[in-house]
Amino acid sequence: MAKYLRTDAENGILTITLDDPDASVNTVSPDWVTEMTQTIEAARDDEAITGIIIASAKSGFMAGADLKFILGEMQGMSAQDAFAFSQRATAMHRALETCGKPVVAAMCGFALGGGYELALACTHRILADDAAAVVGLPEVNVGLLPGSGGTQRLVRMIGVDKAMEALLEGRSYTPATALEMGMVDQVVATDKVIDAARQWLATEPDPTRPWDVKGFAIQQSNGLLKQSTAGIFTMVTAKLRSKYGDNYPAPISILACIFEGMQVPFDKGLLVESRHFAHLMTDPVARNIIRTTFVNKGLAQKGARRPDGFERRKVGKVGILGAGMMGAGIAYSAALAGIEAVLLDTDQATADRGKDWSRKVIDKLVARGKTSEEKGAVLLDRIHPTTDYQQLGGCDLVIEAVFEDTAIKADVTGKAEAAMPADAVFASNTSTLPISDLAKAFSRPGDFIGLHFFSPVDRMALVEIIMGQETKPETLARAIDFVAQIRKVPIVVNDSRGFYTSRVFQTFIHEGMELLREGVAPELIENAAKQAGMPVGPLAVIDETSIELPLKIVRQAEAEDPSYRRPTSADVMERMVDGLGRPGRKGGAGFYDYPEGGKKHLWPGLAEEFPVAESQPDVEEVKRRLLYVQSLETVRCLEEGVLTHPADGDLGAVLGWGFPTWTGGTVSLIETVGLETFVEECDRLAEAYGDRFLPPEGLRARASVGEGFDWS
The missing domain is CATH 3.90.226.10 (2-enoyl-CoA Hydratase; Chain A, domain 1)
Structure with missing residues (x-):
């Protein structure tokens, strides 16, 4: 039949x-x-x-x-x-x-x-x-x-x-x-x-x-x-x-x-x-691509990590504190999804500039025939720039997107809470500061959550949702519903310093600087990373984000956590920032030179500051170090409970910082190599380059009995 x-x-x-x-x-x-x-x-x-x-x-x-x-x-x-x-x-x-x-x-x-x-x-x-x-x-x-x-x-x-x-x-x-x-x-x-x-x-x-x-x-x-x-x-x-x-x-x-x-x-x-x-x-490449970028991505968008028992809710009005590039991008994404967005900053000119960012995005789309002027005007009408916290009345969700400073965040959180509805959720768009600490400035910590967007927000699909120690499951459900509403991909992680994406991404740039410190040629470092499938080399990416930022994170961790182990790459950052005054692209000079009207290129002075060793490693060895160090840190996040599912680790890696799609992500890379082989290689790398390559005990135990990761 x-x-x-x-x-x-x-x-x-x-x-x-x-x-x-x-x-x-x-x-x-x-x-x-x-x-x-x-x-x-x-x-x-x-x-x-x-x-x-x-x-x-x-x-x-x-x-x-x-x-x-x-x-x-x-x-x-x-x-x-x-x-x-x-x-x-x-x-x-x-x-x-x-x-x-x-x-x-x-x-x-x-x-x-x-x-x-x-x-x-x-x-x-x-x-x-x-x-x-x-x-x-x-x-x-x-x-x-x-x-x-x-x-x-x-x-x-x-x-x-x-x-x-x-x-x-x-x-x-x-x-x-x-x-x-x-x-x-x-x-x-x-x-x-x-x-x-x-x-x-x-x-x-x-x-x-x-x-x-x-x-x-x-x-x-x-x-x-x-x-x-x-x-x-x-x-x-x-x-x-x-x-x-x-x-x-x-x-x-x-x-x-x-x-x-x-x-x-x-x-x-x-x-x-x-x-x-x-x-x-x-071939494992097709499996990796399908599993992460289609199947698991689709499941995440449908709410794979959403707790059961809570009615699905939509956000009708959202407040965004901070009209910088990140806040402006969040406002645009919300307005694109039909949500009214209050874009608040300390002065009206700054708030207006935040809305103008969306206007520029729309103008480009209209010029390319991707939207109409009429649709663009309707979207812009949904964005309301202001300095008045009272405009947060009626918001279902308020997102703080100000500077990465605990005191500044606490100040705007208190002002927003006084004006927002008593049942609204408050979210912080922080990339490194512990959510549980930030929640202390909010009288309802159960309704406080992290929503870490990635820049540029209009083009980056990922949102890292961070659960604080007191965040309620219902708050998580509402956060996932919002991320789905603005058509982005949520991953859910538990609170810790750097959470998941920032913590693991740091290992990539630190390994790049460690290679430089050891005397590996800068060109080899950058090209090996790109050959491995990373979008850009570690020295180029740290120049874009600024060398000062990871140096600040290292110093802050040293001051707050006695058990924190200072990476030797911090010596490179201190020399670049404090000794040479080359903090990265925004400062006009970093690992690269940025000639006016010309193409950026690696700074020739690197050879003098970090002499190139006579014997250079094989390109495959450099690729291995740059990729494996990220996979190892992901496994540590899984074993510590920062990550609750390997699929979120893969999605965060591929969509968050451009880990090579062919690998399927940091966890799938380990399965592609084979757990036993991966552990053996990491032991060899640890002996040659340091304990950061030592496999976590859980991974070693899985490899010893031939057990893979639990994808159920």
């Missing part, structure tokens, strides 16, 4: 309607492939059927395989299993396009991944002229490639140049662009899609695909210079390796599928694709 499909035959035309009863979106699954194969075979053998239309009962045509399903299938899958997994859907698509009947994909809404591969296997593609209608093959974004003919059909349909763009960039194409690219054959009004499909079938088109006709040749490149096919692909491969290094295998595999597929008949090209797909399916 059919489950995923509904079929209807009329006047020789079979309409196959995709309609998964258990989901709001049609997705590819083994059962669907089986049912589709049976339907195609029956249509092939039915002489009364002269043409086939494939449509959808959903608002979208079809997506690819559900990523949770893919992630589950990856566990323990062999290369042979992955190859067979690809070949099943490939065979179904091949059966469709060789069934001897013309087939039309009548697409309303999106057709992405496996959904667009289904359309590619049809003889003709019609797309609705609708804002929600897009087509594309985004598999590269999850570390995979189209595994059921996408790399082979698309290059034969639209040529090498355009196919490489679509496959390597993983973009979604609007109807007009898709028609121009040749990715669809017709674009018609939404209510005319089925009629257009019937009209095309009425012309009695030849169902034979061009690549099944003897003498077919793939369109060669026009935009990549006139050179041999091998020359083109050599050049593109070099560009990809320059961009991704060896960290992301999917782009190189996609390119190989195109190049190798061009040299062989179509059916052999499908085998080539399945082999490369099998390699990626069994």
Whole structure:
């Protein structure tokens, strides 16, 4: 009995309607492939059927395989299993396009991944002229490639140049662009899609695909210079390796599928694709990317850490104390979500400048056609700059975003509490100061919580929610609801100095400075970090944030915590700030020089201040040190209870400070290396470079019994 499909035959035309009863979106699954194969075979053998239309009962045509399903299938899958997994859907698509009947994909809404591969296997593609209608093959974004003919059909349909763009960039194409690219054959009004499909079938088109006709040749490149096919692909491969290094295998595999597929008949090209797909399916990179940036990110957005038993609530009005860059960004994000935002500062001019920041963001979006002036004006009307604390009346939430100074924070907290409703939540946007200490300035510590945003707020997805010692579960639930309301990703951590993200990120910059102190060449430090997948090197990033800030944190920790161990990198910071007057970019000079009108570059004087050793470490060793030190600190946060779930550690690392996506995050990196191997390597690093690399006992115990992290 059919489950995923509904079929209807009329006047020789079979309409196959995709309609998964258990989901709001049609997705590819083994059962669907089986049912589709049976339907195609029956249509092939039915002489009364002269043409086939494939449509959808959903608002979208079809997506690819559900990523949770893919992630589950990856566990323990062999290369042979992955190859067979690809070949099943490939065979179904091949059966469709060789069934001897013309087939039309009548697409309303999106057709992405496996959904667009289904359309590619049809003889003709019609797309609705609708804002929600897009087509594309985004598999590269999850570390995979189209595994059921996408790399082979698309290059034969639209040529090498355009196919490489679509496959390597993983973009979604609007109807007009898709028609121009040749990715669809017709674009018609939404209510005319089925009629257009019937009209095309009425012309009695030849169902034979061009690549099944003897003498077919793939369109060669026009935009990549006139050179041999091998020359083109050599050049593109070099560009990809320059961009991704060896960290992301999917782009190189996609390119190989195109190049190798061009040299062989179509059916052999499908085998080539399945082999490369099998390699990626069994490589940990795809698993890491899918688990963290799609599955766990999606679960976090839906409230994975939200305590049960509390009604979901929305914020109608939010107060923001401090109209600097951070406060202005929070106000913009709130207004974008339809929330009234009171933006308060000590003088009206500063508050107005905070609102002007949002105006500049909107002006750029309008100039790029991303929004309209009317929508921008409505958003700006929701932001109310003021110096009057009484304007906080009626706020459901007040967020403090002033300087990282306990006394200043306590002052504005007291003033805000006097004006805000008695049932409103108060949050501090601190990145380092303990929430439990800040909560002492608030008479209702159970309603006090940390909301650590990341700069620039309008572009950074993460919000680190920090539970104080007395924070109530209901307050956490309301904070998670707010973060979801402004469409950001929450992770939940418990109170401690530096919390999670600031604490672990510090290890990256300190290790970079320690390498410099040891005599490792600055260029090697910076390039190794980027080769490992970090967005920038540790010396560059500390220049941007200022060398003074981590030095202040070290000195504050030394003064307040007798057990705190001063990092040797503090010597480097003191020399740079106190001795040389080079505090970072804001001060005009740091580890880098910033010539006016020129490109920044490493300061040549570093070689004199920190002499380069004659013997330099291997680049892999530098990469290991920079990555492993962050993973170790994450495990310490887990074992100390600062982090409550490894998924939050990974999300915080990838979304918060740009830990390499290919790793899946600081915890997933350990699993990628293997716990036993990771512990052995860390013991070696500890012996060579210091106790900071010693694995925590909990991690050592897990490794000794072959136990992984608990992701449940």
